[in-house]
Amino acid sequence: MIGWLAVAHAAQPAPALVVRSETAAAVRPDALGRPVLSMAERLTVDAPVYEGWRLAADGGVREPTLDPVRADLWQLQLRYASPRRRVVLGRQHRLDPRGFLQLDGASAELDGGGDWGASAWGGRLWDAQLWRIDDVFVGGAGLVHRPSRGVRLDAGAEVRTQPGGIEPRVFAAASADRVRGDRISAVIETSDEALNARVDGRVVASRRWDLGGGVRWEGLAPNRGPRTPYELLAPSGYAIGEGRAVWRLGRLVVTGAAGPTLTAAAVGAAARTSAGLISGGVGASLFGRAASIGGSSLAGGGVELRPVPTWVLDAACYGLQGLDGDAGLAWEARARGTTRGTGLGVAVDAAVFGNDTLNPGVRAGLALRAGTAPVPGIGGRP
Amino acid sequence: MRPLLWGLALGGVAWAASTPTLRTPLPFDHGQHAATFDRQDVGCTTCHPVGAAAQVQPDPLETCHGCHLREAETADRRAPRTCTTCHGVRAELQPASHAADWLALHGVEARADARACRDCHEPSACRDCHERRGPVVANPHPPAFSRTHGIEARLDPAGCARCHPVSVCEACHTAGVQPW
Numbered sequence: 157m158i159g160w161l162a163v164a165h166a167a168q169p170a171p172a173l174v175v176r177s178e179t180a181a182a183v184r185p186d187a188l189g190r191p192v193l194s195m196a197e198r199l200t201v202d203a204p205v206y207e208g209w210r211l212a213a214d215g216g217v218r219e220p221t222l223d224p225v226r227a228d229l230w231q232l233q234l235r236y237a238s239p240r241r242r243v244v245l246g247r248q249h250r251l252d253p254r255g256f257l258q259l260d261g262a263s264a265e266l267d268g269g270g271d272w273g274a275s276a277w278g279g280r281l282w283d284a285q286l287w288r289i290d291d292v293f294v295g296g297a298g299l300v301h302r303p304s305r306g307v308r309l310d311a312g313a314e315v316r317t318q319p320g321g322i323e324p325r326v327f328a329a330a331s332a333d334r335v336r337g338d339r340i341s342a343v344i345e346t347s348d349e350a351l352n353a354r355v356d357g358r359v360v361a362s363r364r365w366d367l368g369g370g371v372r373w374e375g376l377a378p379n380r381g382p383r384t385p386y387e388l389l390a391p392s393g394y395a396i397g398e399g400r401a402v403w404r405l406g407r408l409v410v411t412g413a414a415g416p417t418l419t420a421a422a423v424g425a426a427a428r429t430s431a432g433l434i435s436g437g438v439g440a441s442l443f444g445r446a447a448s449i450g451g452s453s454l455a456g457g458g459v460e461l462r463p464v465p466t467w468v469l470d471a472a473c474y475g476l477q478g479l480d481g482d483a484g485l486a487w488e489a490r491a492r493g494t495t496r497g498t499g500l501g502v503a504v505d506a507a508v509f510g511n512d513t514l515n516p517g518v519r520a521g522l523a524l525r526a527g528t529a530p531v532p533g534i535g536g537r538p
Numbered sequence: 539m540r541p542l543l544w545g546l547a548l549g550g551v552a553w554a555a556s557t558p559t560l561r562t563p564l565p566f567d568h569g570q571h572a573a574t575f576d577r578q579d580v581g582c583t584t585c586h587p588v589g590a591a592a593q594v595q596p597d598p599l600e601t602c603h604g605c606h607l608r609e610a611e612t613a614d615r616r617a618p619r620t621c622t623t624c625h626g627v628r629a630e631l632q633p634a635s636h637a638a639d640w641l642a643l644h645g646v647e648a649r650a651d652a653r654a655c656r657d658c659h660e661p662s663a664c665r666d667c668h669e670r671r672g673p674v675v676a677n678p679h680p681p682a683f684s685r686t687h688g689i690e691a692r693l694d695p696a697g698c699a700r701c702h703p704v705s706v707c708e709a710c711h712t713a714g715v716q717p718w
Contacts, residue, residue, distance in 0.1 A: 231665065249665060250653040251648065252649070253649050256664070285703055286703055329650070329673065331650040341647075370646065383704040384704055385699050385704055388704050389691060389692055389695040390696075400643075424692065426690075426693050447693060479688075484685075490681055495689035505677075507681075509684070515687075521674040
């Protein structure tokens with residue numbers, strides 16, 4: 157209710173003020189297949205406070221949920237942004253060549269106006285899905301150099317203090333783009349015990365063909381405070397690679413990608429392909445996927461329709477071979493979308509599904525949205 | 539009826555085979571900008587360099603976008619910041635990289651230069667998929683992921699870890715509800 161009142165107030169002439177409210181309800185099955193009524197309220201506020209400074213908050217409550225948290229606070233920050241400077245104080249997601257850093261603290265970026273820039277950050281890590289995590293404090297600084305258009309070099313150092321001790325990390329990254337679309341990027345991050353490294357590239361080979369690929373070594377625990385699936389499934393690190401090709405004929409785009417995964421416990425591989433006619437966010441595509449690792453595998457595909465840019469209808473069916481050796485089938489058909497523009501809108505998320513571990517089920521949800529700025533759409537191609 | 543169907547089919551093939559192009563040049567009203575440029579001491583050569591400087595074309599990030607970009611909060615507040623003010627059809631702005639398979643690839647490019655993303659997307663655009671939770675969500679996973687995620691997770695566990703702590707796995711798997 158508070159959110160809707162805030163939107164009504166913000167709808168008065170104050171175009172720089174962004175307020176969004178979303179009230180959602182859905183019926184969906186729990187892990188045992190029993191229907192559960194799920195509700196959520198989310199409020200987002202982004203308000204100018206003084207000459208380039210803005211105050212932003214984004215949070216919500218929901219019940220019940222798979223996560224142990226019933227309330228979320230994704231953002232509560234005071235920030236300043238200009239073409240050359242950016243300062244954020246408070247809860248934030250900081251993105252750098254290594255990925256997201258979820259920080260309760262402060263960060264600053266300074267663009268020197270020429271070839272050089274600098275950044276610094278410090279604070280405590282947080283997690284959106286856990287209120288309580290071990291205290292991990294982070295402080296770091298980085299430099300950016302752009303020796304020519306399209307070329308960017310990053311380097312930085314970071315120190316983490318956590319219950320086990322102090323962990324220093326250093327990282328370096330380089331990327332180069334050509335206007336026609338060629339691109340190469342590389343990142344390396346290392347602590348005193350392990351490292352992450354990644355190289356990825358794309359070449360516009362001809363008017364019709366793009367070729368690309370990349371390899372990664374994931375040896376450092378992810379850039380977060382709490383334990384993650386990484387520590388559970390590949391604590392000693394793993395290598396993953398992928399080769400990619402895109403073929404275009406007008407609005408018809410055909411893609412293919414495949415690559416291996418090498419872990420200490422298993423060898424795997426995955427491949428995906430798609431063929432789509434999409435223009436301006438509207439169109440249709442077919443997709444397929446196959447993957448296998450350590451005795452389990454999947455293969456299948458589906459179709460995706462986008463009648464308007466903010467609506468997606470998709471369906472897929474996969475044949476599965478589980479670790480227990482049993483074969484099964486998993487399928488799902490979904491309809492998701494939202495009305496466009498500001499003001500009052502609705503979002504819909506509905507699905508029917510079935511697989512060999514759950515009875516066929518139905519999920520359906522409706523959200524009422526109001527805002528002084530457009531609400532992001534629902535999307536996602538596999 | 540048959541000619542109509544043939545016409546529709548041929549029209550569809552022609553549409554599919556045609557390549558969308560950006561509408562250039564972009565509209566620019568010098569008169570509308572004169573007072574602002576005078577006030578901010580922006581001269582003709584800022585956009586129309588002469589002499590040796592003419593070899594380097596001005597970067598839109600430094601000229602138009604300096605005021606018209608969403609990020610430019612300290613610039614002239616009267617500058618409209620909607621993309622379609624200048625670019626006509628918003629869909630035409632979509633970079634070539636945002637084609638099929640982009641969802642799987644966008645992370646690499648976003649990490650390499652987050653500023654490029656912010657040219658078009660609000661900072662909250664990342665959060666709306668990566669952190670959003672609720673019953674009606676911008677779910678980035680493909681259909682049937684609830685059953686296929688085990689294989690995907692073992693192929694690339696760091697991919698899961700970008701959003702999820704291990705407690706999300708344990709919520710179902712250690713309660714005896716679903717086997718690992």
